[in-house]
Amino acid sequence: MRVIETVRCRLEPQLAAHAEAMFTVLSDPAIYEYENEPPPSLQWLRDRFARLESRRSSDGSEEWLNWVVVCRETSALIGYVQATVRSDGTAGIAYELSSSRWGRGFGSEAVQGMIDELVSCHRVRSLTAVLKRENFRSRRLLERLGFSVASGELRARLHVADDELLMIRDAGRR
Numbered sequence: 001m002r003v004i005e006t007v008r009c010r011l012e013p014q015l016a017a018h019a020e021a022m023f024t025v026l027s028d029p030a031i032y033e034y035e036n037e038p039p040p041s042l043q044w045l046r047d048r049f050a051r052l053e054s055r056r057s058s059d060g061s062e063e064w065l066n067w068v069v070v071c072r073e074t075s076a077l078i079g080y081v082q083a084t085v086r087s088d089g090t091a092g093i094a095y096e097l098s099s100s101r102w103g104r105g106f107g108s109e110a111v112q113g114m115i116d117e118l119v120s121c122h123r124v125r126s127l128t129a130v131l132k133r134e135n136f137r138s139r140r141l142l143e144r145l146g147f148s149v150a151s152g153e154l155r156a157r158l159h160v161a162d163d164e165l166l167m168i169r170d171a172g173r174r
Helices: 016-026 043-051 106-122 136-144 152-157
Strands: 011-013 063-073 076-084 090-097 124-132 163-171
Touching: 016 043, 016 063, 043 063, 063 106, 063 152, 076 106, 090 106, 106 136, 124 136, 136 152, 136 163, 152 163
Parallel strands: 090 124
Antiparallel strands: 011 063, 063 076, 076 090, 124 163
């Protein structure tokens, strides 16, 4: 994995060494309004990040690419972007950003930087993202990046829950 530079962000391959700074970011209660919960402890997060350093699923069928997002101006960690890349050229993406950075374009910039890397270095042709239906902020971010709501057929095939949206994008589209 490479470091990815954007105008305001640096995406660094996630390591266990990032756990302490990311624990603070991921302890922000605002980011759990729609789903998930903060990591239970710093040690739990450190262990998780260490497992993810393999960059591959246990059966080798998926590449797990995780980057921490660093604000270039302050050098502070402000979130993460991640992708699960499959051998068929598809990738599922996810992201989380500190609420203090919401609405300022950092999320769009970091996710687009990751997408550019997935297309150019990992042969990704199609991208998906799953989000809670009520998470309009995340939906707007994805729509700005060219994602649209996937068909009901694809939602069913991928077993997306009723309270979730599946968004899809051709990777070459901007």
